[in-house]
Structures are given as structure tokens and as C-alpha cells.
Amino acid sequence: MKDLTITGSINAELPDLFTGRHLIDGQWVTSPGSFERVSPSHGVVVSKSAEGGADETIAAIGAARRSFDTGVWSRISGKERATLLLRVADLIEANVDRIAVLETLESGKPISQSRGEVGGAADLWRYAASLARSTHGDSHNTLGQDMLGVVLKQPIGVVSIITPWNFPFWILSQKLPFALAAGCSVVVKPSEVTPSSTVMMGELLVEAELPAGVCNIVLGYGDPVGSLMSTHDDVDMVTFTGSTTVGKKITEASAGTLKKVALELGGKNAQVIFPDADIDSAVDAVVFGVYFNVGQCCNASSRIIVHADIADDFVARVVTLSRKVKFGDPLDPETQVGAIVTPDHNAKIDGYVKAAQAEGASVVLGGDRLAVPGLGDQFYQPTIVTDVTPDMAIATDEVFGPVLSVLRFDSMEDAIALTNASTYGLSAGVWSENVHTCLEFARRAEVGTVWTNTWMDGFPELAFGGMKQSGQGREIGKYGFEEYFEVKSVVMRVGRSRENWVKDRG
Numbered sequence: 165m166k167d168l169t170i171t172g173s174i175n176a177e178l179p180d181l182f183t184g185r186h187l188i189d190g191q192w193v194t195s196p197g198s199f200e201r202v203s204p205s206h207g208v209v210v211s212k213s214a215e216g217g218a219d220e221t222i223a224a225i226g227a228a229r230r231s232f233d234t235g236v237w238s239r240i241s242g243k244e245r246a247t248l249l250l251r252v253a254d255l256i257e258a259n260v261d262r263i264a265v266l267e268t269l270e271s272g273k274p275i276s277q278s279r280g281e282v283g284g285a286a287d288l289w290r291y292a293a294s295l296a297r298s299t300h301g302d303s304h305n306t307l308g309q310d311m312l313g314v315v316l317k318q319p320i321g322v323v324s325i326i327t328p329w330n331f332p333f334w335i336l337s338q339k340l341p342f343a344l345a346a347g348c349s350v351v352v353k354p355s356e357v358t359p360s361s362t363v364m365m366g367e368l369l370v371e372a373e374l375p376a377g378v379c380n381i382v383l384g385y386g387d388p389v390g391s392l393m394s395t396h397d398d399v400d401m402v403t404f405t406g407s408t409t410v411g412k413k414i415t416e417a418s419a420g421t422l423k424k425v426a427l428e429l430g431g432k433n434a435q436v437i438f439p440d441a442d443i444d445s446a447v448d449a450v451v452f453g454v455y456f457n458v459g460q461c462c463n464a465s466s467r468i469i470v471h472a473d474i475a476d477d478f479v480a481r482v483v484t485l486s487r488k489v490k491f492g493d494p495l496d497p498e499t500q501v502g503a504i505v506t507p508d509h510n511a512k513i514d515g516y517v518k519a520a521q522a523e524g525a526s527v528v529l530g531g532d533r534l535a536v537p538g539l540g541d542q543f544y545q546p547t548i549v550t551d552v553t554p555d556m557a558i559a560t561d562e563v564f565g566p567v568l569s570v571l572r573f574d575s576m577e578d579a580i581a582l583t584n585a586s587t588y589g590l591s592a593g594v595w596s597e598n599v600h601t602c603l604e605f606a607r608r609a610e611v612g613t614v615w616t617n618t619w620m621d622g623f624p625e626l627a628f629g630g631m632k633q634s635g636q637g638r639e640i641g642k643y644g645f646e647e648y649f650e651v652k653s654v655v656m657r658v659g660r661s662r663e664n665w666v667k668d669r670g
Contacts, residue, residue, distance in 0.1 A: 168530075168545065171492030171499060173538030178206065182266055184213035184359050184383055186220050187366040189227035190376025195220060199356060199384075204272040204542045205494045205503035211270060211360045216384035221351070221392040224380035228322045228349040229398040231377030238319050238347040242297040248372055249293035249341055253286040255368040263364050267333060268494045270358040272503030272542070273457050275495050282361070285337035288640065291624035292341035295645045299346070310661040317649040319347035320424065321400030324393035326414070327362065328406045329355035329505060330460045335405050335428075336362055338628070338639045340379070343403075346648035351399070352381045353390055355406075357505060359383050386410070394418045401426070401648070405462075407562075408588075408633050426637030426647050428462070428629055430562040431590030435465045435619060436579045436605065439473050441595035442617065447481045449593070449619040450568070455489055455501050455546060456620070459566035460509075462634075463591050463613075463620055467552075467559060467569040469582050475572050479550060482568070483529045486546045492536050501566060503542045513544055513565035520558040520569075526551045530566075554585055562588070576604065584610045589631030593619050612638075 186193040197215040202208065214220075232238050237245070256263075264278035271278075304313035323343045327335050332354055343350050354362035366381045382389050394402050394417040401424040404414050408429040418425050435453060437446050453465030470478050494502030504510040510533055517531050530545030547567040552559050558569050573579045583592050583605075591613040594605040602616040612630040615621065622628065627641035638644045 167487050169488055169490045170534070170536060171490055171496055172536055173493050174496045175538070176493070176495040178208065178210070178269065179265055181209065182211040182360050182363075184211060184363040186214055186216055186224070186383055187363070187370070187379070187381040188220065188224045189380065190370070193220065193223075201270050201357065201359070203269040204505055205539055206269060207540050207542075210266065213356075213359045213363075213383045216382040216389050218388045218392060220384070221382050221389050222396070224351045224382045225322065225393070225396050225398050227377035227380050228351050231375060232319075232322055232349040236375045237344070237349060237378045240347075242299065242345075245345055245347065246293040246296040248374060249289050249296060249345060251372040252341070252368055253289035253293070255371060256286040256289065257283060259364065259368065263333060263361050265495075266364070267358065267361045268502070270360060271329060271332070272494055272505055273460075274499040274502045276497050276499070277457060281331060281334045285334050288334075288337040288624050289341045291640075292345040292645070295342070295642070296345035299645070299649075301651075310658050312656045312658055314654040314656065316652045316654060318652055320648055320650050321348060322398055323348045323350045323648065324399050324402045325350050325352045326390050326393065326402065326404040326406070327352070327354050329357035330457060330462075332358040333361040333365065336365060338644070339403050339405075340365070342640065342645050343648045344374075344378070346645065348401075348648050349378045350380065351393055352379065353384065353393055354381070356383070356385050390414075391417060395420060397421055399423055403637075403639075403647070404428070411635065424647075426639070427635040428637075428639055429590075429633065429635040430588055431462045431464070431630065431634050432467060432560060432562055432586045432588045433463060433465050433591045433593075433611070434467050434469050434583045435593040435595065436469045436573070436583060437471060437474070437478060438579075438594070438596040438598070438601055439471045440597045440601075442597065443474070443478065443481070445617070446595040447478065447485055449595075450482055451485045451489060453593075453619045454568040455486070455566050458501050458504060458544075460505060460564050462562075464564070465593060465619060466563055466567065467571060469571050469573050469579055472572045472574050475570070479528065479548065479570055483548055486529055486548065489546055491534065491543065491546065493539060501546070503539070504544050504565065507542060509564070510542055510544055513563055513567060516558050516561065516563045516565075517547055517549065517567060520549050520552065520556055523556050524551060524553075525549050525556060525558065554582060560586060576601070580605065580608045584608075587633045590634035591615070591630070
């Protein structure tokens with residue numbers, strides 16, 4: 165541990181306790197009960213939130229249903245919707261620091277990454293605004309001289325949005341502005357671990373003058389809030405980001421009403437490094453991919469598959485660079501890796517590492533929990549595990565921490581087989597200076613996103629989502645926007661040319 169780059173507490177002044185309330189039908193609402201969030205990095209209570217139950221959830225769904233059915237948002241012009249979304253984007257940028265500080269304290273992620281997440285989310289809102297004005301259906305003028313067909317896209321209705329704790333503001337912004345741009349009304353439930361940035365988003369929506377009831381926020385736990393949002397008859401769609409286990413439960417719960425479900429779930433993402441790769445760039449991308457957001461990221465490159473000819477040297481370089489990554493106080497702008505979200509999750513990460521060692525894997529860096537001076541022990545060391553075999557849990561399960569598993573390959577067929585030998589199919593990366601190698605890998609990898617000679621670059625224009633048990637449906641981009649529509653065919657006869665089916669026999 166003495167070889168790691170660890171910075172202690174910078175003794176930053178913490179903001180006042182944040183009090184979170186529900187937003188229902190345009191009004192801020194409290195509840196008899198409440199819950200608190202203790203910062204994983206600083207060990208103090210940083211937010212206190214109203215704990216919603218069945219009554220608040222049903223009220224929020226009812227408000228969303230009324231606002232949709234009255235057309236106060238669903239039937240206005242795309243121009244009007246876009247104008248409001250652009251206003252929200254401006255408000256996000258004006259409030260980046262305030263939102264980011266609380267997100268860092270609730271999640272444990274570094275402040276620089278919180279600022280990037282919140283500020284970058286404004287671009288999602290602006291892109292969604294462009295879609296609000298440009299969406300259209302189709303017309304079919306080739307059905308005969310007496311027929312005209314029109315295909316309409318109409319907002320699906322009331323959407324339940326359930327978001328996770330690891331990127332609470334960003335993932336909300338991958339869903340909410342696109343649902344609003346389509347004309348839907350929504351009910352949002354953030355994770356009880358990181359609820360406050362969603363409440364702050366609600367404040368911005370009120371300031372932007374979104375009509376009452378179009379966006380409702382209910383704070384609380386999966387049972388009963390999330391459960392009701394997944395089963396209520398007045399909800400037309402559920403979009404959820406989180407674990408595969410919970411995603412399956414939501415699918416089962418929603419089956420009774422056959423509502424649409426869109427899921428962005430787990431990943432066990434591989435970066436594959438061929439011998440002709442730009443090694444320096446690949447090493448940096450691997451280090452970034454495993455430690456960004458403390459490894460608590462569905463897109464984390466938690467395993468690398470390295471060609472046997474370069475594996476030893478490559479791993480040695482990753483270890484050397486990992487020692488330079490700055491772990492410590494998330495409020496320090498220089499910190500690159502912060503705290504683990506909860507003690508239980510920290511123990512879970514450690515359990516995977518210890519189990520791998522027991523199965524014969526080697527830990528060449530880290531491998532244990534970490535105490536940071538002045539902040540406590542809810543941190544985990546940068547960890548690299550070698551001698552991993554494909555059947556080990558650390559090679560197949562989503563560890564969701566700063567832990568890298570290393571596997572080796574000898575041929576393209578080996579690399580593809582190892583990449584696809586996973587129940588997940590979210591993303592993968594390939595490193596080679598040969599475009600043919602990159603294209604073959606991209607075509608054959610069973611994942612929703614393939615990065616070639618880069619990692620985790622993303623743009624609002626490009627759809628995001630996974631195959632297999634990484635989910636169903638897509639987010640952002642044109643394809644993510646389409647999730648929030650129903651398609652309706654309108655068949656029109658021109659003139660009175662139709663021959664009567666029942667003949668006059670008189």
C-alpha cells in the first residue's frame with residue numbers, strides 16, 4: 165500500500181444538510197417518515213429525505229396521468245417542448261457546482277467527475293430538445309389512387325423512471341429529457357442512496373415552468389415505491405437502470421399489465437489488446453476504464469484480454485500506472501478515485517478478490533480495503549488480479565469496484581470466445597492498429613457498444629444499451645428517443661370510390 169498515491173482529507177467545508185421532498189403535481193410534499201444519507205467518504209449525514217410510500221406514489225402517478233390526458237404537455241408543439249428543455253439545460257449549467265458537491269458527498273465519487281457528469285448532462289437536454297422539433301412519422305402515397313396511409317408517432321403516455329446511485333444525475337438525463345421531448349409525463353424514483361441531485365433537478369424543472377404533474381418525483385425505497393411504479397395500471401412504460409437481478413424483478417412485476425419495459429443493466433466489459441496496439445494509449449485507457457467512478461460503473465472495463473505475447477509487459481505497465489492514480493478525498497479536485505458507496509458493497513468487492521485468490525489467482529496490486537487519513541476506511545485499493553481463468557467468479561460477475569481481472573488469448577477466435585463468454589453484453593473494446601482486426605472484432609462481439617482504440621467515449625447522438633442480460637431497449641440517440649413512442653397507422657380513403665360490401669338486391 166505504501167506504493168500507492170493516496171491523499172488524505174483536505175478538510176473542505178461541507179454544505180448544510182440538504183432536505184429532500186417529493187415533487188407531486190407541481191407541489192413540494194413531505195412525508196411522516198424520512199431517511200438519511202451518510203457520506204461514504206466523510207462519515208457525516210449530508211441529506212435527509214422524505215420517505216415516500218404507497219400514498220405518495222399513487223398520487224404522483226395520478227398527477228402524471230392527468231397531465232398527460234389533458235394534453236397540457238403531450239399535445240403542445242415540439243417547438244414549445246424544445247424551448248423548455250433548452251431552458252433546463254441552461255439552468256443545469258448555472259447550478260453545476262451546487263449539484264456536484266452534494267452528489268460527491270452522497271456517492272463518494274471525485275468532485276471533478278461529479279462536475280463533469282452534471283455539466284455534461286446539459287448536452288443531453290439540448291440534444292433531446294432538437295429531437296422534440298424534428299420527430300416525424302411516415303406517409304405512404306403508393307397504396308392506390310384512392311388510398312393514403314399515414315404513420316403517426318405518439319407519446320407512449322406515463323413513464324416510470326427508476327435510476328441508480330452510481331450516476332444519478334447523468335442517467336436521469338439519459339431518460340427524462342427524451343421522455344419529455346416525446347411528450348410523455350413521468351414519475352421519477354431515484355436511488356435512496358443518492359436522492360438529492362434528482363430533487364435538485366426537480367427544482368430546475370419548476371424554475372423552468374414545466375407544467376404541474378408532467379414530472380413527479382417520489383423519494384423512497386423499491387418497496388413500495390418502485391414496485392407500484394412498475395405495476396400500476398396508469399403507467400404505460402417503465403425505464404430502469406440498475407442491476408440485472410432487479411431488472412428481472414421489474415420485468416416480472418410489470419408483466420401483469422404488459423406495459424413496455426426498457427432496461428439498462430449490468431456489464432462485464434472486456435478490453436482486448438492485440439500485439440500491434442498503441443500500448444501506451446491502451447494502458448492509460450485500461451487504467452481509466454477500471455478506476456473511473458471507483459469502478460462503480462456499468463461500463464467499467466473490469467476485465468482485459470491480452471495477447472499472450474505482450475501480456476506480462478502490458479500488465480506490468482498497468483500496475484505501474486495504477487500506482488500513480490490518486491485515491492483519496494473526493495472533494496479534492498486532484499482526486500481520481502474516491503470512496504465505495506456503502507460498507508456492504510466494499511465487503512462484496514473484497515469478497516470477490518479473496519475468493520479469486522483462494523481459487524489460484526494472483527493479486528499483483530492492491531487486494532484489500534483502504535483507510536484514508538482523516539476520512540475512514542470506506543475505500544478500496546486499486547487492485548489487479550492475474551492468473552484468472554474464465555470460470556472464476558471474478559471473471560464472470562460484475563464486481564463493481566476498482567478491480568481488474570486479466571485473461572490471455574492467442575488468436576482472434578480466442579479473443580472473441582472470451583469476450584462473448586459472458587451472460588452480459590453491454591460493451592467491449594479492441595486495441596489494434598489494423599483496421600481489419602478492429603472491424604472483425606466489432607462485428608462479432610456480442611455487445612451493444614464497441615470502442616476501437618478508445619474507451620468510454622460517448623455522445624448524445626449514439627444509442628446506448630446492451631445485449632443478453634445487460635438489458636433491452638436503448639437510451640439516448642434517435643433509437644433511445646423512439647422508446648417513448650407508440651406507432652399508429654392511419655388509413656384514409658380519398659373520395660367515395662369504395663365498392664359497397666353489401667349489395668342492394670332490390
